[in-house]
Amino acid sequence: MTFLSKRINNLSESQTIKMAKLGRELTAKGIDVINLSFGEPDFFTPEHVKEAAKKAIDENYSYYTPVSGYPELRKAIVEKLKNENGLTYTFDQIVVSTGAKQSLANAVMCLVNPGEEVIVPTPYWVSYSEMIKLAEGETVFINATVENDFKITADQLEAAITPNTKLFMFSSPCNPTGSVYSHEELASLAAVFEKHPNIYIISDEIYEHINFVDKHASIASFDAIKDRVIIINGFSKAYAMTGWRVGYMASNTEIANACDKLQGQITSGTSSISQRAALAAYQSSLDSVVEMKNEFRKRRDLVYGLLKEVPGVKVNLPDGAFYFFPEVKEYFGKSFDGKVITNAEDLCLYLLNEAHVSTVTGEAFGNEDCIRISYAAAEEQLIKAVSRIKEALAKLS
Numbered sequence: 086m087t088f089l090s091k092r093i094n095n096l097s098e099s100q101t102i103k104m105a106k107l108g109r110e111l112t113a114k115g116i117d118v119i120n121l122s123f124g125e126p127d128f129f130t131p132e133h134v135k136e137a138a139k140k141a142i143d144e145n146y147s148y149y150t151p152v153s154g155y156p157e158l159r160k161a162i163v164e165k166l167k168n169e170n171g172l173t174y175t176f177d178q179i180v181v182s183t184g185a186k187q188s189l190a191n192a193v194m195c196l197v198n199p200g201e202e203v204i205v206p207t208p209y210w211v212s213y214s215e216m217i218k219l220a221e222g223e224t225v226f227i228n229a230t231v232e233n234d235f236k237i238t239a240d241q242l243e244a245a246i247t248p249n250t251k252l253f254m255f256s257s258p259c260n261p262t263g264s265v266y267s268h269e270e271l272a273s274l275a276a277v278f279e280k281h282p283n284i285y286i287i288s289d290e291i292y293e294h295i296n297f298v299d300k301h302a303s304i305a306s307f308d309a310i311k312d313r314v315i316i317i318n319g320f321s322k323a324y325a326m327t328g329w330r331v332g333y334m335a336s337n338t339e340i341a342n343a344c345d346k347l348q349g350q351i352t353s354g355t356s357s358i359s360q361r362a363a364l365a366a367y368q369s370s371l372d373s374v375v376e377m378k379n380e381f382r383k384r385r386d387l388v389y390g391l392l393k394e395v396p397g398v399k400v401n402l403p404d405g406a407f408y409f410f411p412e413v414k415e416y417f418g419k420s421f422d423g424k425v426i427t428n429a430e431d432l433c434l435y436l437l438n439e440a441h442v443s444t445v446t447g448e449a450f451g452n453e454d455c456i457r458i459s460y461a462a463a464e465e466q467l468i469k470a471v472s473r474i475k476e477a478l479a480k481l482s
């Protein structure tokens with residue numbers, strides 16, 4: 086479509102959103118689709134958070150908010166970072182946005198000049214590469230493999246750095262692999278960044294609370310590089326608030342001011358009601374978060390056991406988030422009813438149409454041998470889904 090800008094023509098559609106959309110379309114036709122494509126908790130937002138939102142409506146929190154968010158919410162975020170993460174920020178270093186997605190986009194837009202390199206370990210979260218494209222940056226991928234639990238080493242990082250490197254961008258716990266970097270592993274990456282003072286680091290910590298191994302470790306905890314780290318976090322995952330659209334970043338004041346300026350020209354502050362709800366979430370105990378995490382751990386163990394029994398599917402045990410990222414390349418080249426499965430996308434479409442289970446192609450996350458399966462669904466749905474997947478795969482020859 087030539088009348089559209091090159092910017093939008095070059096942009097790929099989000100595969101997570103596309104697969105969720107295809108799943109919804111089949112559901113609307115009356116088909117019993119199990120949606121394991123979209124990464125969102127299936128739990129309800131905690132009651133006290135919902136109550137705070139209702140109260141905010143009654144109390145007329147209906148006006149524009151400061152672009153970076155209500156000061157009391159930003160102060161609660163400062164307290165959270167101090168108490169839970171041992172990190173010191175001031176409230177003017179916090180920018181609240183319409184989800185962590187906007188916080189990520191803000192940071193990329195404010196840091197990357199056309200042609201500058203951004204290092205991204207693969208597999209990565211689907212929107213990173215497209216945000217970098219919008220900023221006209223060059224993405225440099227580092228391959229993390231299943232053998233190394235999908236984590237990169239300091240040597241790999243060092244080898245990817247050039248004089249043109251501006252930014253490094255990663256998530257831990259990771260979407261799509263569930264891998265969690267330990268404090269020691271982050272220390273080895275931080276030591277590399279210490280030697281390269283012009284590189285900034287976006288640390289996407291949105292799955293912080295869905296971590297089954299250790300206490301969450303943040304790369305911002307290394308003082309020598311903290312000033313160059315942009316922490317991204319939000320309420321979507323920990324508080325089951327995906328639709329409320331509240332995320333935030335914490336960074337040095339210059340970057341925070343730049344993001345405030347950008348946001349002030351594009352969206353302004355996020356919803357006043359959602360911000361009041363988010364404040365209630367951070368002012369309460371972590372009980373609901375811990376309960377949800379324990380439930381996710383049970384489901385992870387369940388699905389791991391089931392997936393290991395599916396022939397041709399190579400799976401690792403994720404330490405966090407709520408995804409499996411199994412290798413499925415053994416099925417490429419096989420066919421059903423005359424239709425050949427050439428890649429992971431074909432396999433996902435086959436699973437959607439044949440097994441009525443929606444998943445996402447690994448290609449969207451930078452690994453074409455895998456597919457992503459979200460286990461943010463009820464146990465009986467998960468059991469049914471894996472059994473359907475197994476049955477459908479067995480039909481391929």
Ligand code: PMP
Nearest residue numbers: 184185186210256260319321332
């Ligand atoms: N980062 C990662 C790694 C994610 O999986 C997601 C998806 N929720 C986001 C950021 C964006 O989250 P939000 O709903 O806060 O925009």
Ligand code: GLU
Nearest residue numbers: 099101102122123124260
């Ligand atoms: N982050 C979730 C996912 O990875 C939600 C979808 C999206 O925002 O792209 O599925």
